[in-house]
Amino acid sequence: MKFKHTKKHLSVIAFTLLILSCTSNKKETEPLKRETMETPANISYTDKNVVVYTTAKDTNLRLTQTNNLTFVKSDQPSEAEVSVFVNPNKTFQEFLGIGGAITDASAEVFAKLRPETQEELLQAYFTKDGIGYNIIRTSIHSCDFSSGSYTYIDEGDAELTSFSIAHDKEFRIPMIKKAAALIQDDLIFYASPWSPPAFMKTNNDMLHGGKLLPEYNQAWANYYVKFIEAYEAEGLPVWGLTIQNEPMAVQIWESCIYTAEEERDFLKNYLGPTLEKAGMADKNIVVWDHNRDLLSHRANTIFEDPEAAKYAWGIGFHWYETWAGGDPMYDNLNNVQESFPTKNSLFTEGCNEGFTQEKYQYWPNAERYGNSMINDFNNGVTGWTDWNILLDENGGPNHVGNLCFAPIHADTKTGELIYTPAYYYIGHFSKFIHPKAKRVSTTTSRSTIESTTFKNIDGTMVTVVMNKTDHAIKYNFIVNDTQVALEILPHALQTLVY
Template sequence: MLVHSVFTAFALFGTVWAQQIWDIWETAYDQSVLFQRQSLSEAINFVSPGGIGQADIVVNDGSVYQDIDGFGATLTDSSAQVLSNLKNQNSGAYWNLLGSLFNPADGAASAALSMIRVPLGASDFSASVYSYNDQQDTSLSEFSLDVAPGYLWSTLSDIQSVAGGNLKILVVPWSAPGWMTDSGTMLGGTFLSQYTDTFAQYLLKSVQGFASKGFSVYNIAIQNEPENSNPTLPSMLLDPDTEAQIASQLRSLLDNNGFGNTKIVAWDHNWDQAAYYPVQAINDAPNAFTGASFHCYAGNVQDQMSFYDAEPNYELYFTECSGTLGSDWWSDIKWNMENLVIGSLTYYSRSVLLWNLALDGNGNPKLPGADSCTNPGCRGVVTVNSDGSYNLNQEYYFLAHGSRAIVPKDSGGPFGQRIGVSIGGSLDYELQVGAYKTGRSAASGTDWNRYSLVVMNWNDGDGGGPVQTTIEFRGQQATYSFPVGVTTLWWFAEN
């Protein structure tokens, strides 16, 4: 209906009236509106430009940057466990929740998340410590994904059934099998380089195992947080040269076994080392890696540019950050919009993923004895309650605003790309803005792209309030008043 209205307008009035804003989603800073589609009595037209508003957003679709792969979170064993428990207790609530998280249908009131990260073996959010081959055997004869809890695979299958072809699965080990480390355990230690070839085989078998269960691996990182060794949880140290050697072996194995499209990424650790470890690893094995991935726990988002400037031909992913229990809702939204949803993409990331997809209200269950996510605990994107209900947390809402801006308009169509945007005007400092272009599928029968803005008005203090804003696009101008909170809106225009 909305697309038909746009095309009708174009036929009757020409390109000036063709560019119309119909779709607006808002989340208010005071939670009075939560990712709610706004009802418009009439479209907001792009017209001949006049004076600018208090802020002036200038969209430049002549500057096209990276493709965006999507938004998502990590399906830890714990996340799968609480979701599986919900399914058993209240099946209707479970499927409603998965729909709210992953339904990709255009215009649906869902976050349309399209990326899931899965640990290869145990993490600090598992019931026990395990790898896929705990038996010390370089032939990996005991290798099996079925040592992971069955609810991990059933939940992932349910997610895939809802998300469909949009879902991209990322995998990464928290540690190699313990016998490949100098501690003899997965609980901290240093990887033993004598097992470089064996670990590459282990990772290949992991990708093959996922495929045998019906899951295509989009990308694989060699090691989660390779500069973190913690004796209370699965972790290990891995230097960049050895990571590169493993990646080189793995690249050949993947290519020779029908997985040439599976990407290999370096680092998967904090922003603060962006100019060092991942650059060294990629320089050691430039043909093995597709790019590098980053976490939020040290450094800042601008550090991503250190990697991009050093390796502009390689991809960049953001793959982990966690909410904490008891934190302020609006403060969390502001930080994550500025640094992740808008900020990370501005600094060339193709993704924004958070830590646990789902946990209980106490940030559990966790690996017994693990000292991570304590005082306060970690919060999932959603909280699953013991009474068979669930809560959508602040993480859900900021992910939804980013995701809805870049998911395909058409089934099977392309994801969005970041495009150029700048802000002027007397109140330009009150807005954070990202701009995106989403192409159309061949089956849609049109070359009209969707152009989206994700806008945060952060100023809830004295003197704050809605910002009357002009939006400049291809010599035309629209006007919208952005309330304090987060807004995602879009329009259509010819390619």
């Protein structure tokens, strides 16, 4: 076919070439949350059933089916009533999944359990009969939840010729493999470093902060590649990684500080190109991996730089910003989503600190999960990763005494598993919402209850409702032009499936 090259044609061609030159070298990102999806407005739930599952304080209800109701034609709700409104015609980000971290601590405790108790734990977390986790996070060599500090190389080996994951093969990798075998195709497995080896850092110490020395930028980037290669050789496909766990925290355990500019430059000049050169451009790189407080500053610095942003799948965050007082900064999640709609967000860590056995059944610990998950998802988050999936009766092991709660603890003296309320609260989401679901428009008429909704790819709708008050609350559950009348107990979480 011949074209007559008029000035108009040439200008179109020049413009096309300009666009191609700006995009051809960029890693394509498949965002999990994009434009609102519109579905036909004539969806009706009249005469359809809604099944209700409940977990509640001071009861025996634990993910227990408590009701099976039928939608009827809705009436105009009044201001005096409490209502939850769901609009299935408006959907948002795609759901990646929910899971937790298999750390050295989790794996070491797991190894002490009887085979039948190990199987109970795996079934409880990673099957549909349990709560259906599909995300696993782990550390790149040691973190605080390890029995001691270690790396995969001999100290001083910048060429990485001694690189070996033999340490992980004793406890961690066998446990991850068992979990991955249950998750199968829905597995999302990613890793995070807490610190480079000591010789690569300004303070010559894996602990107490310090920074990566510039002369080791390339060696450290190569280290990530070695990790991915070694784990994938074990049959564990690596979905992605975060650049640095908590890059603004000087901790008494493994830690390393990156300013926003330093993380940006390491990503665009070393880590991104190194993964690409190794044939790993499909690995998803998550920046920040710290609290919501400084989230937007890190996003602004990295995502405004196109040469850095092209390598980043999105941004990760934790929930510990409340250490300084105040409430969780959920608005910052919304700001980043609105500012950078082609980037994803992932909750990468949260746990309840200050372990004591007297608080195994402490209900506010569970409600912290419910509040965070509802608000994180409602502000565009695609996936949610808890911290250790298993710890012992002391809240460890942890080589610096930073003892914390997990959803399930094991008493290694008796071999008993202890299920905390947090396990069931997480399950109200992870058991019913499946990968590739879409979040659905949901609001409440009172701040006394909180709610979020997802639509699974099979059409099943899942709404989670939480009541943190001391009183039972009656509410209208209104979906399009239909409704059911419900009541939620004090300090309870409900999942509605319809």
